[in-house]
Amino acid sequence: MDLQQAHPGATRDVHRRDLLKAGLVAGVTLSTWPLYSPSVLWGADAGQPKRGGILRVRGYDPVHFDHHQTINFKTNTTLSFAYSTLVRYKVGPDVEPGTFITEPHLAESWEQPDDTTYIFHLRKGIKWHNKPPLNGRELVADDVKFTFDRFLREPGNADRHMLASVDRIEVVDRYIVKFVLKEPYVWLVNVLANPRSMWIIAPEVVQQFGDLKKPESVIGTGPFLLDHYEPNVKTVFKRNPDYFLKDQPYVDGVEWLVLEDESTGLAMYRTGQIDAGPWHWWVVRQADLEALQKSHPHLVYKDVVDNVTSAVYMRTDQAPFNDVRVRRAISMAIDRQGVIDAVYLKGQPTPAIAPGLTAWSLPIDQLGEGAKYYQYSPKEAKRLLAEAGYAKGFKTQLNFTVGYGRDMVDAVQLLEQYLKEVGIEVELKPQEYGAYMATTFAGKYEGMAVGPISIAWEPDSVLYGMYEPGNLRNSSHVNDPKLLAMLQEQRRTKDIEARRRLIFDIQRYIAEQQYYVFTISITYTCTWQPYVKNYAPNPSFDYGGRVAALWLDR
Amino acid sequence: MRQYVLKRLLLVVPTLLLISIIVFTLNHMLPGDVVVLMFEEKAYAKDLDTLRAKLGLDRPLYIQYFSWIGQVTGGDLGESLWTKRPVLEEITRRLPVSLKLGAMAITVALCIALPIGVLSAIRQDTLKDYAARSAAIVGLSVPPFWKATLVIVLPSIWFGWAPPLQFTPFSENPWQHLSQFILPAIILGIAPGASIMRLTRALMLEVLRQDYIRTAWSKGMREPRVVLKHAFKNAIIPVITIVGIQVAEIASGTVIMETIFGLPGMGRFLVDAIFQRDYPVVQGVILLTSLITVVINLLVDLTYAQLDPRIRYQ
Numbered sequence: 078m079d080l081q082q083a084h085p086g087a088t089r090d091v092h093r094r095d096l097l098k099a100g101l102v103a104g105v106t107l108s109t110w111p112l113y114s115p116s117v118l119w120g121a122d123a124g125q126p127k128r129g130g131i132l133r134v135r136g137y138d139p140v141h142f143d144h145h146q147t148i149n150f151k152t153n154t155t156l157s158f159a160y161s162t163l164v165r166y167k168v169g170p171d172v173e174p175g176t177f178i179t180e181p182h183l184a185e186s187w188e189q190p191d192d193t194t195y196i197f198h199l200r201k202g203i204k205w206h207n208k209p210p211l212n213g214r215e216l217v218a219d220d221v222k223f224t225f226d227r228f229l230r231e232p233g234n235a236d237r238h239m240l241a242s243v244d245r246i247e248v249v250d251r252y253i254v255k256f257v258l259k260e261p262y263v264w265l266v267n268v269l270a271n272p273r274s275m276w277i278i279a280p281e282v283v284q285q286f287g288d289l290k291k292p293e294s295v296i297g298t299g300p301f302l303l304d305h306y307e308p309n310v311k312t313v314f315k316r317n318p319d320y321f322l323k324d325q326p327y328v329d330g331v332e333w334l335v336l337e338d339e340s341t342g343l344a345m346y347r348t349g350q351i352d353a354g355p356w357h358w359w360v361v362r363q364a365d366l367e368a369l370q371k372s373h374p375h376l377v378y379k380d381v382v383d384n385v386t387s388a389v390y391m392r393t394d395q396a397p398f399n400d401v402r403v404r405r406a407i408s409m410a411i412d413r414q415g416v417i418d419a420v421y422l423k424g425q426p427t428p429a430i431a432p433g434l435t436a437w438s439l440p441i442d443q444l445g446e447g448a449k450y451y452q453y454s455p456k457e458a459k460r461l462l463a464e465a466g467y468a469k470g471f472k473t474q475l476n477f478t479v480g481y482g483r484d485m486v487d488a489v490q491l492l493e494q495y496l497k498e499v500g501i502e503v504e505l506k507p508q509e510y511g512a513y514m515a516t517t518f519a520g521k522y523e524g525m526a527v528g529p530i531s532i533a534w535e536p537d538s539v540l541y542g543m544y545e546p547g548n549l550r551n552s553s554h555v556n557d558p559k560l561l562a563m564l565q566e567q568r569r570t571k572d573i574e575a576r577r578r579l580i581f582d583i584q585r586y587i588a589e590q591q592y593y594v595f596t597i598s599i600t601y602t603c604t605w606q607p608y609v610k611n612y613a614p615n616p617s618f619d620y621g622g623r624v625a626a627l628w629l630d631r
Numbered sequence: 632m633r634q635y636v637l638k639r640l641l642l643v644v645p646t647l648l649l650i651s652i653i654v655f656t657l658n659h660m661l662p663g664d665v666v667v668l669m670f671e672e673k674a675y676a677k678d679l680d681t682l683r684a685k686l687g688l689d690r691p692l693y694i695q696y697f698s699w700i701g702q703v704t705g706g707d708l709g710e711s712l713w714t715k716r717p718v719l720e721e722i723t724r725r726l727p728v729s730l731k732l733g734a735m736a737i738t739v740a741l742c743i744a745l746p747i748g749v750l751s752a753i754r755q756d757t758l759k760d761y762a763a764r765s766a767a768i769v770g771l772s773v774p775p776f777w778k779a780t781l782v783i784v785l786p787s788i789w790f791g792w793a794p795p796l797q798f799t800p801f802s803e804n805p806w807q808h809l810s811q812f813i814l815p816a817i818i819l820g821i822a823p824g825a826s827i828m829r830l831t832r833a834l835m836l837e838v839l840r841q842d843y844i845r846t847a848w849s850k851g852m853r854e855p856r857v858v859l860k861h862a863f864k865n866a867i868i869p870v871i872t873i874v875g876i877q878v879a880e881i882a883s884g885t886v887i888m889e890t891i892f893g894l895p896g897m898g899r900f901l902v903d904a905i906f907q908r909d910y911p912v913v914q915g916v917i918l919l920t921s922l923i924t925v926v927i928n929l930l931v932d933l934t935y936a937q938l939d940p941r942i943r944y945q
Contacts, residue, residue, distance in 0.1 A: 140713050140714070140907070141713055141714045141715070147713075232681040232682050232685065233682055288715070290714055290715050291715075291716075307798070307800075307895070308721070308724070308895060309725075309798075309895035309899055309900065310797070310798045310893070310895050311797070311798075334797060335893070336796075336893065337890045337893075337899070338890050338891045338893075340780045340783055340784050340891070341783055341796050341891055341892070341893060343784070343787070344783045344784055344786075344787035344793040344796065345793060345796055345797075347787040347788065347791065347793070348787050348791055348792060348793040350793065350796065350797070368788075372788065480906075508662075509662075509663070509906070510906060511661070511662070511663030511668055511906055511907070511908050512661070512662035512663045513663075514663065514667055514668055516662065516663075519667065
């Protein structure tokens, strides 16, 4: 195949040195080096920044543009180009994937005078996009107060619980805003960095448009202005010349393309019509990876572990799942590596915190007593079931949705087989996504269910909701006072290392109890064209931040 | 004829009314609640109730129906529950894409089917006939989505080339706009073309055995005149009926083509709306699609009268 024809943009300016480096990185990453490569490999020798060019990438069609009325990732990833947060998770090639380090953003600094007070100092001179009604005016503390007052009051905001500990927000002066909490909550800064729902907005825009659903209402302080939106086709952004981070963004614009079909996206990537991988997180699916690497070895490939776990959850408030031996048996009946090998090709068994959240996830072999329940042992599973009084097994149902894609369907069928081998006969109940959300995910199901657990960039938002009695995210109907006490304690523990030890203890306890049978986290292979420089993937919705830092060298 | 047309047009109203009741009822019977979907499982009861009231979904169903149908009679199909954009505006943006795709697909189908069907009939049991019939079987058997995937994937692997897969509006580049419909229209038109081809062949064979055709041969008429002027015109009437039915099938097939080829048409819009339980959008699109189907059926019936002078509508 003629490489020039395949990648006319890429081959003209790809130097031999870059090709060798790309090949080295791809080969090393995929062979024996650990996934969390040292920073020297990430964006090595990106060279001097270059201005110009339009980045064309796979994007999403937002359901609308109001992040206080939807938590949908399609909206939030799109908004990441135009908006900013008070603080953010660091971006850039020196950030290891799976690490989410908070850094100043709209706020240049913050302080915590006591356990229930946070004071943020805004950078001076940050301008809103030069569009009416804001016309490039300066960002002030009143905007931040307005944003979070709306966040807490808007009836359509399903993420309101994230700031449940906030009592009120006060404006101290033009550039200082204070958060007063009802109780100590050490994760506040991490939550404010969340690239979902935390985008700062201006009151005049809401007053003019009524809400923020229309594309014309997307007026932020982010690196790009929303130029135009074509439903089901693309969103086009252009560079914000007044962006507050010096020199950024380097590209002139971004075409955020709606690509619904995997084959179409891959064909576009192969032929250079898009600049990064055709699937979520700009990855290429594992099933297509080998062929692509063979035909396009010069592309950049990087493995990233997901920060989403999958789990089997069950009615732990009802027999037989209220018996811990039954739950442990289910865990030991599942060959997690078998599921990876058959369906996802790359991944690893996961504890309660996905391995992709590297700073907080405990390796399986360090889960103590609970580690043994991750071993695949149908014999031991049968023994546990017999001990619990189910020597002949039992029948139940397994709910899931086809809306998560065909890989999920394949994995569920494998689970069915594994459970059958130990005597648990499950009746598969596939549901369309809407029906699943209204019933199974809302806790209205019988037996068991399986699906991905929410994405998270810190452990509290993953763990707390899943185990707090009465919480809508408590899909397994868990009521464990000891566990709840541990979760509440870590929310008050300021010292980061002490908090980490608590989180690890929680994971060990969870592994023993198996309220959720955590299965696997997938390993993705992110890929992009070699002329895309200074880019590093990280599984967060802040595409805009990562794009602002990169440049095109072609 | 005028009276007949008027009568048929008047029948459209009760037909659409019945369809509106059916689609409204079925829509709301789907498990899953749009408000719960909006919250993505993270809402408390009070929030759900507040949003439901805001969207008018807390009213009894019959009141919601009459409110909606009242708007429809005034030309207003309501607003999307998710985006708040008028449904009519959304449909207007997308309808031309689907109409173009559908029209081109039907054109492709007829361009394939009619000449090949006629040729296959007049050269019955020859190599050409066998080849045509085999090709028709393949065309019918191979699903359109597979054909579309091959057409996109294989050239990208072998030649480093892919067809235009990002939508270009007509105002931006008319030629590129039209060219992006060519491949999906061909793929979408193959299966209906195969059906129509086989029917055309069968009907032509029947007509060619008629006495008046034998008379035409015996008078020394040349083959094109016999086939096209005498035989084809009589064979075509049932084919037109099938074409009317195929239009509905093509309409359902556009969803897949629109997804694979990145065309922002009505098919994708409708499927997304169903998944999101966007009731006004689903109702509006189905009503409009029903109207188009009714009109097409009327045109099909009127075409009979043009082709066969024996047919008179009272």
